[in-house]
Amino acid sequence: MIKNNNSRIESVWNNASIQKKLMFSFFIPIMLILSMNIYIYINVNSMIARIDQIYVSNVTLSELSDQLSNVQVSTREYLENKGSTALAKYYEAEQDYRDSIQDLGNNLTSNSMAVMQKNITRQSEKYLSLINETIQAKRGRNVEKYRTTYEQSEVLYMDLQNCIYSLNNEQFKVNASSYYVLLSSLKYMETISITILVIIGVVNIIVIYLLTRSMTYPLIELSHAANEVADGNFEVDIAELDGNDEISVVSNAFSQMVERLQLYIEEIRDSMKRESDLKEHELVMESRMKEVELRNLQAQINPHFLFNTLNAGAQLAMMEDADKTTDFIQNMADFFRYNLKKINMDTSIEEEVSLVDKYIYILNVRFTGEIHYDKQVDESVLKLRIPSMVLQPIVENAVNYGIRNIDWEGHIYLNISRDGDMVYLSVKDNGIGMKQEDIELIKNGQASEVPKPSNSDSNGVGLANVIERLQIFTGNEDVVDIISEGEGKGTEVVIKIPFVE
Amino acid sequence: MKKKSTNTSYGNKAFRIMIAGTIIMILATICTVVLFSYVMNKLNYIETEAITEFDGHYVFIADHEEDFWQQVYAKANEQAAQDNVYVEYLEKSLGVNYTNYDLFRVAINSSVDGIIYGGTPDLQISKLINKAVNDGIGVVILQNDAENTTRQCFVGVNNYELGQVYAGQIAEMFSGQNYGEKKVKIVINSNVPEGVGNLFIIAMEDFFVEKYPEQGVPEIELVRIDMQDVFSVEEDVRNIILQEELPDAMICLNSTFTQCMFQALVDLNKVGETQLVGYYVNDNIIDAIDKQVIYSTVSIDTEQLGKSSVLALEEYCNYGYTNSYVPVSVSVIGKKEARGMIDDKE
Numbered sequence: 005m006i007k008n009n010n011s012r013i014e015s016v017w018n019n020a021s022i023q024k025k026l027m028f029s030f031f032i033p034i035m036l037i038l039s040m041n042i043y044i045y046i047n048v049n050s051m052i053a054r055i056d057q058i059y060v061s062n063v064t065l066s067e068l069s070d071q072l073s074n075v076q077v078s079t080r081e082y083l084e085n086k087g088s089t090a091l092a093k094y095y096e097a098e099q100d101y102r103d104s105i106q107d108l109g110n111n112l113t114s115n116s117m118a119v120m121q122k123n124i125t126r127q128s129e130k131y132l133s134l135i136n137e138t139i140q141a142k143r144g145r146n147v148e149k150y151r152t153t154y155e156q157s158e159v160l161y162m163d164l165q166n167c168i169y170s171l172n173n174e175q176f177k178v179n180a181s182s183y184y185v186l187l188s189s190l191k192y193m194e195t196i197s198i199t200i201l202v203i204i205g206v207v208n209i210i211v212i213y214l215l216t217r218s219m220t221y222p223l224i225e226l227s228h229a230a231n232e233v234a235d236g237n238f239e240v241d242i243a244e245l246d247g248n249d250e251i252s253v254v255s256n257a258f259s260q261m262v263e264r265l266q267l268y269i270e271e272i273r274d275s276m277k278r279e280s281d282l283k284e285h286e287l288v289m290e291s292r293m294k295e296v297e298l299r300n301l302q303a304q305i306n307p308h309f310l311f312n313t314l315n316a317g318a319q320l321a322m323m324e325d326a327d328k329t330t331d332f333i334q335n336m337a338d339f340f341r342y343n344l345k346k347i348n349m350d351t352s353i354e355e356e357v358s359l360v361d362k363y364i365y366i367l368n369v370r371f372t373g374e375i376h377y378d379k380q381v382d383e384s385v386l387k388l389r390i391p392s393m394v395l396q397p398i399v400e401n402a403v404n405y406g407i408r409n410i411d412w413e414g415h416i417y418l419n420i421s422r423d424g425d426m427v428y429l430s431v432k433d434n435g436i437g438m439k440q441e442d443i444e445l446i447k448n449g450q451a452s453e454v455p456k457p458s459n460s461d462s463n464g465v466g467l468a469n470v471i472e473r474l475q476i477f478t479g480n481e482d483v484v485d486i487i488s489e490g491e492g493k494g495t496e497v498v499i500k501i502p503f504v505e
Numbered sequence: 506m507k508k509k510s511t512n513t514s515y516g517n518k519a520f521r522i523m524i525a526g527t528i529i530m531i532l533a534t535i536c537t538v539v540l541f542s543y544v545m546n547k548l549n550y551i552e553t554e555a556i557t558e559f560d561g562h563y564v565f566i567a568d569h570e571e572d573f574w575q576q577v578y579a580k581a582n583e584q585a586a587q588d589n590v591y592v593e594y595l596e597k598s599l600g601v602n603y604t605n606y607d608l609f610r611v612a613i614n615s616s617v618d619g620i621i622y623g624g625t626p627d628l629q630i631s632k633l634i635n636k637a638v639n640d641g642i643g644v645v646i647l648q649n650d651a652e653n654t655t656r657q658c659f660v661g662v663n664n665y666e667l668g669q670v671y672a673g674q675i676a677e678m679f680s681g682q683n684y685g686e687k688k689v690k691i692v693i694n695s696n697v698p699e700g701v702g703n704l705f706i707i708a709m710e711d712f713f714v715e716k717y718p719e720q721g722v723p724e725i726e727l728v729r730i731d732m733q734d735v736f737s738v739e740e741d742v743r744n745i746i747l748q749e750e751l752p753d754a755m756i757c758l759n760s761t762f763t764q765c766m767f768q769a770l771v772d773l774n775k776v777g778e779t780q781l782v783g784y785y786v787n788d789n790i791i792d793a794i795d796k797q798v799i800y801s802t803v804s805i806d807t808e809q810l811g812k813s814s815v816l817a818l819e820e821y822c823n824y825g826y827t828n829s830y831v832p833v834s835v836s837v838i839g840k841k842e843a844r845g846m847i848d849d850k851e
Contacts, residue, residue, distance in 0.1 A: 017520040029523055036530045040537060047541050054548070112591055114557040119593050122562070123615035130614050163611050170600035189544050196544075200537040204530050211526030218522060 019248040022219065029215050033208040040204065044197045048190065055186050058179045065172040069165060071101040076161045079135050083142055083154060094139065098132065120171045124164060131160040222251050226258055238266045289476045292469055311337050332369050335362045343393065353420060354386035356395040360418060363396050367403060375403060379418035385427045390501055391473045398431045398497045401467050406435025406495055427503045432496035438488040446486060474499060561590035563818055564612040566605055567623025569596045573760040573785045573807065574623050577647065580811025581621060588819055609633040619643035619818035625696045626651030643821040645814045649701060658817040660831040662805055664701055668708025670835055671756050674782045674801050676717060678754060684713055685721020688752035692762045695729040702727045730762065743769045751779040760785035763802065767793045786838060794843035801839040809833045
């Protein structure tokens with residue numbers, strides 16, 4: 005039950021705002037010190053009041069003595085001159101004294117001073133009675149009587165003065181001892197008050213120090229974390245604070261902010277990585293192109309010289325009316341020009357097909373029509389853009405590795421078709437076919453490891469290069485299928501390109 | 506980003522510090538309140554000491570300088586307290602130097618219920634005794650009776666009897682010797698009536714005549730010392746020793762004389778030159794008897810004296826009459842008794 009209450013108070017404390025916490029923290033000590041001071045003040049005051057009261061009794065007794073003297077003096081005055089003023093004075097003095105005597109008390113107690121008071125009261129009654137008799141005798145002009153009674157009253161007067169003096173003395177002794185007791189008590193209380201106030205003050209300072217430190221500690225931690233974040237280190241420790249005060253809110257919000265910042269930074273980093281990958285691809289592409297170009301340059305030392313020469317040959321053949329030679333040289337010139345011109349840019353399927361046509365023509369002239377070439381083209385895709393020098397290297401491979409050294413009649417089939425969103429460019433031969441391992445090597449970009457025939461006269465653009473460029477162009481890994489059912493059963497290379505309007 | 510597990514320590518720590526500090530401060534406050542209350546209560550207790558209300562008021566008049574009378578007063582007060590009566594030692598409570606006569610007058614004018622008088626009743630005092638009785642105040646006389654007054658009661662030893670007791674001590678002291686050759690001085694208060702002194706001498710002489718008719722009667726002389734002046738008593742006692750031929754024995758009839766006399770004998774190296782018989786018992790006197798500086802002392806039972814006086818007054822106050830004489834027993838303390846008393850104490 006107590007534990008529940010404690011945890012409830014604790015949760016109330018944790019959820020309180022800093023202002024409330026500080027208010028509460030300062031309010032209790034201040035109230036305690038204030039109430040302590042008030043308490044001490046009241047007690048010390050009451051003690052001082054008591055000290056003030058101590059000697060009041062002595063003052064009262066001195067007054068009583070004076071009043072008694074007044075009675076005696078006024079009586080004597082009246083006896084001497086019998087004046088009404090003296091009589092009035094006597095009555096006044098007598099009344100004052102009587103009143104004071106009544107206040108003095110007539111109790112018989114174990115207190116010796118009370119006994120003395122009682123004696124004074126009793127003697128005073130007799131004294132006043134004697135004085136009264138004296139006054140009456142004076143009025144009645146009974147000289148003998150008032151002389152006697154006055155003499156008696158004088159004796160009583162002296163006794164009374166002595167008794168009052170003795171009582172006053174006794175009272176003073178008691179009062180003095182009370183005074184010292186009160187004074188020492190006052191000093192004792194002073195010591196207690198100072199000690200307690202010092203204790204409360206010190207505890208108060210310690211509590212406030214610890215409290216403010218415990219409150220500012222998360223802020224200090226937060227500022228360190230903020231400095232670290234400002235220096236770019238997002239891997240900071242930020243304690244998640246329980247409670248709903250401002251520090252907790254700020255700390256937790258900062259923690260979330262750092263977390264989100266980190267997420268954003270990671271996203272930006274990813275996108276930058278992607279961009280750099282893309283750039284890297286482009287660079288690779290460019291480098292492949294450069295590679296093709298270089299090979300072309302190696303193969304065709306001076307293409308312009310070659311084209312001009314071939315054009316000169318074509319014109320010569322035309323002048324000699326050798327049409328076949330003209331066509332042949334013209335095709336040759338077109339083939340090489342295309343090679344040089346298109347290598348670093350994309351082109352249409354139509355142009356690629358045209359290049360293949362020219363290439364087959366050239367080969368058939370070289371090899372006297374050994375290659376039987378058939379094509380089936382879906383004309384709707386002819387305008388589709390694809391990387392240049394794609395089909396010709398595949399056809400070249402089909403000729404060089406497929407049907408060059410076969411005993412039977414060699415066929416090359418070019419089939420371009422569309423199936424939905426995909427366009428398929430198929431180059432198939434009926435040559436010697438490929439081993440499955442070689443197919444895998446080529447698809448994995450290791451075409452160089454595939455053994456080449458000794459009499460290869462490639463124009464320089466290998467199948468691996470083609471596959472790589474197609475992959476970069478389409479952004480798709482699976483762009484080329486190589487299908488061969490085994491030795492002597494030919495090979496089909498199928499390029500898969502998404503159709504774009 | 507690393508994240509610590511949920512941290513509640515900050516809030517809890519502050520909360521605990523707050524609670525601990527508050528508890529300490531509250532405890533300190535409670536301590537203060539308790540200590541202050543203790544001091545205030547103690548003061549209140551001092552200020553309001555138990556006060557008993559009394560039904561009656563007696564006044565005790567006797568020389569308060571004498572141990573003897575102080576003991577009598579203490580016993581009288583003890584007895585009176587049982588009957589809820591307050592006995593006031595008037596000379597003590599008055600700060601002025603009043604004679605017994607003055608004190609008696611004050612007591613009468615204070616309309617007390619009774620007066621116990623332990624002084625010598627001279628003529629003036631006898632008048633006051635009569636006046637007091639006339640005013641309805643009971644008067645009990647101790648030690649020295651005022652036979653010619655209307656006092657209600659006399660409590661004490663008959664002076665004749667006391668003289669015989671002292672004579673017995675002298676006889677014992679000079680046992681087997683011729684008493685007729687011995688000189689004895691009796692030191693008494695100058696205000697003791699002449700008749701009382703003479704009665705004392707007659708009682709002693711009668712003792713020797715009756716008990717030792719063949720050994721003669723010592724020469725007995727009264728030496729009167731005025732006790733009004735407190736400081737002169739010791740000087741007067743010393744003068745007796747220095748100026749006059751020392752008697753064979755000296756009898757002191759009150760405690761002050763006894764103590765002054767033996768001290769003077771010691772100081773003046775006269776121990777053994779005269780024998781001293783004292784009056785009253787206290788540690789000094791007992792010690793002196795044990796050392797035989799004092800031969801013996803006569804002690805009147807102070808308890809009996811004090812209590813009997815109060816009882817007589819109460820009887821008078823309650824019933825209007827009381828015994829006119831209440832005797833008090835007398836005891837003699839010699840070396841043997843003194844030794845016994847010292848041994849008992851040890």
